[in-house]
Amino acid sequence: MPETIDCRGLSCPEPVLKTRQELLQASDDTYEILVSNAVARDNVKRAAGSMGWKVSVEETGEGFKLEISR
Amino acid sequence: MRDRLFIALAGAVVGLLAVILVLQGNPANMGFCIACFIRDITGGLGLHRAAVVQYLRPEIIGLVLGAFITALYVKEFRSTGGSSPVLRFFLGMLMMAGALIFLGCPLRLVLRLAGGDWNALVALPGYVLGIWFGTLFLRRGFTLGRSQDQSAVSGYSAPFLAIVLLILLIAAPAFIFFSEEGPGSMGAPLALALGAGLLVGILAQRTRLCTMGAIRDLILFRDYHLFLGFAAIFVVALIGNMATGQFNPGFIGQPVAHVGSIWNFLGMTVVGLAAVLAGGCPMRQLILSGEGQGDALITVFGMMAGAAFMHNFSLAGSPAGVSPAGQWIVFISLALLFIIGAGNIVVQAKAKQLDKKAS
Structure with a gap:
């Protein structure tokens, strides 16, 4: 079960800040990030990508789930 | 790569349209000024009585509707809200207060710079400083909290109001104010201004x-994605102004501007800090309103209240400068922003401690 970072309802840059904070001191190899809008999805994806993580996006009923792994 | 090209292109279109709008009748260096135009609309509705700045600006109507239509089309329209509405209202007010001290939102700052108005060159580091302060708060955990889904009716409020304004603009009933002189009397033809707003609304969505995220992301993440758009606005507007004889470098005699350097600098510090805490520059707030975000619309309402406040009490800057009362407003605004930012961080830290104890 990957660790979940819940960024639902947060507006940027908070989801990116939270994700980066987590990834910079990453103890796990996979994370699951929940966001509720396309802006947060794109920004988190770009931020994680630029830090060298692989990102896959899945649409959920209430937003998006990003699976991040290294 | 494609994204980067797209945002640079969008910025270029904004810069180009800004030059064209001025050639076609908008006040100089004011192809777009979101704060000024919201202020003009506030005056047009009679909520302030500064006779020279009253007009229902079609650009604003177009921006909201352009973002709305696009958001619907790409299925990003979503009615949300409930993230610290009261604080957002105040942040909107303060953002407008700072902008009316400097005489322009960050977008007009770029356009003034591209027109050779060196007062904007003084204001730019002030703006960056405000954003830098804002990122300090963000790094320490500043948040306005999560938004929730709201009833669809809430989300349609901004486009509905835009259409009401459009009807009032075209019908021009007697109770709507239209400036007969001054910047409020100057405007590009309705169809052009509305079309320009629509196009920019689509691209910005x-x-x-x-214009705040551009600098914020550079400071926070060394991410220059949004900055590309910001820079493109400047470069294209600069070239456009030079090509059409609208580039007049200097400090003195600049259109709708004053030479009070301290106030230009600090006014934009207020705008930068308020924009970071509110999560977007004035233009971005309009776009998000169109996407159904009630939190952004509340911020726009706050900006309208701020415009009314600044003009009803003669606090706004003018080509003559910033009045002593207006100068006080700058310091009061900065103090309030620091209270909002620091107070929020203290509360967040306490909540975290309680969370830890509970678990």
Whole structure:
């Protein structure tokens, strides 16, 4: 079960800040990030990508789930 | 790569349209000024009585409707809200207060710079400083909290109001104020201004163009994605102004501007800090309103209240400068912003401690 970072309802840059904070001191190899809008999805994806993580996006009923792994 | 090209292109279009709008009748260096135009609309509705700045600006109507239509089309329209509405209202007011001290929103700052108005060159580092302060708060955990889904009716409020304004603009009933002189009397033809607004609304919705995010992301993440759009606005407007004889470098005698350097600098510090805490520059707030975000619309309402406040009490800057009362407003605004930012961080830290104890 990957660790979940819940960024639902947060507006940027908070989801990116939270994700980066987590990834910079990453103890796990996979994370699951929940966001509720396309802006947060794109920004988190770009931020994680630029830090060298692989990102896959899945649409959920209430937003998006990003699976991040290294 | 494609994204980067797209946002640079969007910025270029904004810069080009700004030059064209001025050639076609908008006040100089004011192809777009979101704060000024919202202020003009506030005056047009009679909520302030500064006779020279009253007009229902079609650009604003177009921006909201352009973002709305695009958001619907790409299925990003979503009615949300409930993230610290009261604080957002105040942040909107303060953002407007700072902008009316400097005489322009960040977008007009770029356009003034591109027109050779060196007072904007003084204001730019002030703006960056405000954003830098804002990022300090963000790094320490500042948040306005999560938004929730709201009833669809809430989300349609901004486009509905835009259409009401459009009807009032075209019908021009007697109770709507239209300036007969001054900047408020100057405007490009309705169809052009509305069309320009629509186009920029569409592009800004897709690219998330934000004049605050451009600098914030550079400071926070060394991410220059949004900055590309910001820079493109400047470069294209500069070239356009030079090509059409609208580039007049200097400090003195600049259109709708004053030479009070301290106030230009600090006014934009207020705008930068308020924009970071509110999560977007004035333009971005309009775009998000169109996407159904009630939190952004509340911020716009706050901006309108701020405009009314600044003009009803003669606090706004003018070509003559900033009045002593207006100068006080700058310091009061900065103090309030620091209270909002620091107070929020203290509360967040306490909540975290309680969370830890509970678990």
